[in-house]
Amino acid sequence: MTSTVTRAPSSDFDPFSTEVLSDLHFHDGILxxxxxxVDIEKYGFYAVTRHVDIQKALRDWRTFSSTDRPFYQPNPFRPVAPLMQDPPDHTQTKAVMLRIFSRENMAKMAAYFTETAENTVDALLARGPVSLDAYYDVAAQYVLKVFPDVLGLPTEGRELLLNFGDAVFNAFGPQNEHHFEKMRNGAPALEWVETNMKRELQAEGGIGWQLYTAADEGVISEAEAEQLLKAVLGAGFDTTIFGISGALRAFADNPDQWQLLRSRPELVEAAFEEALRLYPPSRFGGRVATKDTQLAGIEIPSGTKLLMMWLGAGRDPRKWPDPDTFRIDRDNPGGHLSFGFGIHTCAGQAVARLEAKSLLTALLNRVERIELDGEPRRALNFQAFGHDRIPVRLVPASR
Ligand code: HEM
Incomplete structure (x- = not known):
């Protein structure tokens, strides 16, 4: 039996219009x-939309290379390494990253994240029930403290990092007013980042210091150490804030799931995975086809640039029963693509998971109810998905 290969259907769908950005799950779900x-005719790239096909493409890095992608142009917010590399360059960069997230380093982080999470939640609940913004007052404040601390960055000026993250994830996309506004807003933050990535400002033992130590050992160059530190900062900051705040929103919307977690705290890791599936902080990743190929019976000519649309894939009904429902006791937690897949799978996923686990554990031990206290607002962003306001009321548990 011969299978037929067809051309990609073309669509006038604009993944970057304000209408689409305002409701990504709805629109990427339609796509x-x-x-x-799908051939996105307005911009001349293809979108790969379903779980199984994205996974298949990402497994084959030789055909779906990372060295180019839709809209790629050099941008100071987006370092080249490691996301724009293929092996062998990528293999070497990734080895340095994984060395930094060693078992020993992770154990140190675990103790520090737990202590900070408990102190943060105790301080928030000091006066009983409290109304606050789960995005800013909980997720952002916690990550703004622990993540730059483990990187070993100076303390002053860190609040600028929120603008930096916002610019990083709007750097790839059409050059329109939205893009330029984000670049302008991010400029002071970029200056802070450029200054504070320098070797002499890294606290001893921090991730920055370890990267420069790898340069001293000749494993990477000094310039690569600086690039990698910037890449880790850019990749690991907003994503984690959006991931944790997405989880808090999901619990505020689903009080029964919060009660389930409180009665079965061993589900805390699965709960974060389920939140990442439902609300993936990264919307898509980019690749380029290095030869004529096909996916799901659709031809992809050599040189085609593609977006792997993993936000929509997180709710693919072919993969997930009842895909729009937040259920922390699913059979296959973690089968999502929200950390990517294949050789570029997120280098810092263990760090993100640990930050989330520490904070959610501190909350589940202290908070009886998370009640929605107003309308959550989604951030308008080309490549990231998240909220920039989640009004909630935290009701402490009696202890
Ligand atoms: C919930 C939080 C996070 C999410 C959802 C996330 C998501 C992702 C995704 C989807 C990719 C793959 C991109 C692609 O293939 O095109 C990726 C790569 C990466 N992430 Fe994360 N990330 C998170 C947190 C972090 C943290 C905390 C760090 C650093 C400590 C980090 C560092 C990286 C790096 C360095 C890469 C590039 C890996 C490579 O190219 O081999 N991420 N991340």
Missing amino acids: REVAPV
Whole structure:
């Protein structure tokens, strides 16, 4: 039996219009149901929309290379390494990253994250029930403290990092007013980052210091150490804030799941995975086809640039029963693509998971109810998905 290969259906869908950005799950979900691979005619790239096909493409890095992608142009917010590399360059960079997230380093982080999470939640609940913004007052404040601390960055000026993250995830996309506004807003933060990535400002033992030590050992160059530190900061900051705040929003919307977690705290890791599936902080990743190929019976000519749309894939009904429902006791927690897949799978996922686990554990031990206290607001962002306001009321548990 011969299988037929067809051309990608073309669509006038604009993944970057304000309308689409305002409701990504709805619109990327519609695109997913159009076809597994869609030609986005306005910009001349293809979108890969379904879980199984994205996974298949990402497994084959030789055909779906990371060295180019839609809209790629050099941008000071987005370092080249490691996301724009293929092996062998990528293999070497990734080895340095994984060395930094060693078992020993992770154990140190675990103790520090737990202590900070408990202190943070105790301080928030000091006066009983409290109304606050779960995005800013809980997730952002916690990550703004622990993540730059483990990187070993100076303390002063860190609040600028929120603008930096916002610019990083709007750097790839059409050059329109939205893009330029984000670049302008991010400029002071970029200056802070450029200054504070320098070797002499890294606290001893921090991730920055370890990267420069790898340069001293000749494993990477000094310039690569600086690039990698910037890449880790750019990749690991907003994503984690959005991931944790997405989880808090999901619990505020689903009080029964919060009660389930409180009665079965061993589900805390699965709960974070489920939140990442439902609310993936990263919307898509980019690749380029290095030869004529096909996916799901759709031809992809050599040189085609593609976006792997993993936000929509997180709710692919072919993969997930009842995909829009937040259920922390699913059979397959973690089968999502929200940390990517294949050789570029997130280098810092263990750090993000640990930050989330520490904070959610501190909360579940202290908070009886998380009640929605107003309308959550989504951040308008090309490549990231998240909230920039989640009004909630935290009701402490009696202890
Ligand atoms: C919930 C939080 C996070 C999410 C959802 C997330 C998501 C992702 C995704 C989807 C990719 C793959 C991109 C691609 O293939 O095109 C990725 C790569 C990466 N992430 Fe994360 N990330 C998170 C946290 C972090 C943290 C905390 C760090 C650093 C400590 C980090 C560092 C990196 C790096 C360095 C890469 C590039 C890996 C490579 O190219 O081999 N991420 N991340």
